[in-house]
Amino acid sequence: MPELPEVETTLRGLTPYLLHQKITQVQIRAPKLRAPTPPAKPLINLTVTKLERRAKYILAHLSNGTTLLIHLGMSGRLTILPAAHATPPGKHDHIILTTPKGTITLNDARRFGLFLHLKEGALTTHPLLTALGPEPLGPQFTASYLHTQLRTRKTPIKVALMDSHLVVGVGNIYASESLFRAHIHPQTPAHKLTLKQCQTLVTCIHQTLTEAIAAGGSSLRDFAHSNGQLGYFQHSFHAYGRTGKPCLTCATPIQKITQAQRSTFFCPHCQKNEEGGCLTAPPSRNTQCAKCARSKNCP
Numbered sequence: 001m002p003e004l005p006e007v008e009t010t011l012r013g014l015t016p017y018l019l020h021q022k023i024t025q026v027q028i029r030a031p032k033l034r035a036p037t038p039p040a041k042p043l044i045n046l047t048v049t050k051l052e053r054r055a056k057y058i059l060a061h062l063s064n065g066t067t068l069l070i071h072l073g074m075s076g077r078l079t080i081l082p083a084a085h086a087t088p089p090g091k092h093d094h095i096i097l098t099t100p101k102g103t104i105t106l107n108d109a110r111r112f113g114l115f116l117h118l119k120e121g122a123l124t125t126h127p128l129l130t131a132l133g134p135e136p137l138g139p140q141f142t143a144s145y146l147h148t149q150l151r152t153r154k155t156p157i158k159v160a161l162m163d164s165h166l167v168v169g170v171g172n173i174y175a176s177e178s179l180f181r182a183h184i185h186p187q188t189p190a191h192k193l194t195l196k197q198c199q200t201l202v203t204c205i206h207q208t209l210t211e212a213i214a215a216g217g218s219s220l221r222d223f224a225h226s227n228g229q230l231g232y233f234q235h236s237f238h239a240y241g242r243t244g245k246p247c248l249t250c251a252t253p254i255q256k257i258t259q260a261q262r263s264t265f266f267c268p269h270c271q272k273n274e275e276g277g278c279l280t281a282p283p284s285r286n287t288q289c290a291k292c293a294r295s296k297n298c299p
């Protein structure tokens with residue numbers, strides 16, 4: 001699933017092909033993705049006046065005051081081909097926009113993505129957008145904001161971070177990675193984080209996302225020479241996807257647990273819980289505590 005850095009990279013890749021460009025052709029090849037797709041005709045001859053990202057939504061503001069909202073869902077991807085390289089659409093190419101600079105295609109095999117044409121003024125009232133928390137790289141997301149918000153939350157911090165009412169765009173991968181960097185155990189009840197821990201966590205979220213966006217940015221340099229696909233790039237993780245591999249800091253094997261139906265990866269040594277003891281809940285694949293080898297609830 002594309003996360004914030006992938007969406008940001010996609011937006012940056014789209015910009016030269018879409019911003020200040022007139023939409024000359026539109027093909028809507030699927031009547032419905034996660035929601036019904038709009039008719040093509042009203043989009044033709046509109047110019048994209050502004051492009052921005054809000055959470056994982058790409059917003060293209062159009063010259064008549066309306067807005068295109070694009071979400072990549074689980075498997076969506078946007079592909080750009082310069083005008084001279086247009087090819088026949090593939091099976092899962094559902095939306096195709098043409099500008100004088102090239103062709104932009106939304107491909108989505110699982111159809112969990114969104115392509116909506118919002119009326120003027122709808123941005124401030126649309127249910128997808130109104131309940132969103134602050135951007136993780138924006139000025140509102142500070143240690144004191146996080147600390148205040150967490151005070152009433154007893155859910156594990158990893159689960160809290162993935163709640164878009166608290167902060168948007170910290171998905172499964174980057175929540176695991178940020179907690180690893182901050183040395184905070186993912187099962188720590190959110191309300192137990194101190195202001196200092198919140199400060200560390202905010203800094204680590206900034207660093208993790210900024211580095212991933214930079215990695216995506218460097219992938220943009222040559223994307224147009226390959227298959228034109230935006231937003232997917234090689235990025236190495238410290239904890240995510242490294243079950244059983246040695247922690248890059250202390251060599252303890254990285255563990256995997258399941259929280260809110262999502263996989264969490266962490267180092268049981270570096271990310272000790274508050275009291276500095278070992279896990280109270282055994283990891284899903286290993287019923288023994290990594291430190292003392294007791295089966296559960298070790299002291």
Ligand SMILES: [Zn+2]
Binds near residue numbers: 267268271
């Ligand atoms: Zn470690």
